[in-house]
Amino acid sequence: MSKVFSAHAVSVDGYITGRDPGAGHGLGDGATLFDWYTDGDTSSRVFDMFKLSESSARVFDALAGRVGAVVAGRNTYEDSERFGGGSPHPTARLFVLSHRPAPEMTERQTLVTGIEEAIAAARKAAGDKDVGLMGGGVLTAALQAGLVDEVILHQVPILLGGGRPFFRSLPEHVHLRLVEAVPAPGVTHLHYEVQR
Template sequence: MTGVFVAHAVSVDGFITGRGPSHGNGLGDGGVLFDWYFGGDTPSRVFEGFRLSAESVDFFDAVAGRVGISLAGRNTFDDSGWEGGGTPHPAAELVVLSHRPALAADRQHLVSTGIEDAVAVARELAGDKDVALMGGGATTAALAAGLVDEVILHQVPVLLGAGRRFFQELPGHIRLRPVEVVAAPDVTHLRYAVVR
């Protein structure tokens, strides 16, 4: 069965953007959370132009290679500037979860009836690969609904102090089981299974 995971770069204090994320400035001010994409000498086999550290490349490419489709909430969609048809993954289409009208372009699918329906559509479109969640709102809703199998954090050694938090308020505790830890010079990759 198609799995559902979230993988995101996050600061040590839990932010996925700097201050002031907005349309065309999705990372907010500073944008340091993704410097590790270009901080090494080893090219990614999945994302053209990414040059990662030797410690990061195998972990990153293994996760990126699992993606059959991405699923993002409306804030992530708007702030990332994908309304013209872009997607976050070079080989995967995008499901956008939004209660507000949005234009879905080629390789994009709009779902407005909630996270359960969005994940169901994404699973169908993913084929034999996995669904990759993006953004704090969609991730939190999917976690609260018991739809997430794995949480992968690319923890960057920085305290941002403000920005958009990754995890929003959840209805209760969600237990995670550590599966893998990969330390790299500019990021630590943490993979957790969601305990059911």
């Protein structure tokens, strides 16, 4: 069965956006969370526009190569300008988790209202590949439902002091086991396995 994982750039103080994210503002003033996507000299094999450090490219491409479908929250969808009618991944189908109707969904985008439904549909679409999660609310809901296998943090050495926090309230502790830590210029890649 495919795995479900979350991989996010996050500040040391736990934010995945800067202040004032939203339509027209993108991910807010925290754009420095993503500088490592373009600060290197190694081209990504999956995302044409990314030039990462050699160590970041190895980690990033290994993760991106696993993705067959993506589940994103409504805030992430709107903040990212609806991914231009496509998906945050060049080949993966997008499932948007929301209880509100979403305008102008395309054939690469599907609106779903519950996390279990979203993960089940994404797994079916992913085939033998994995499901990637985008957004703190989606990750929290999937953790609460016991559906997450791995959490990857691309931790950027900055304290943003505000923005959208990555982790939301959970009803209980979630224990993680560190699988790999890869230091790279401008980011440390922390790969955790969810302990059940």
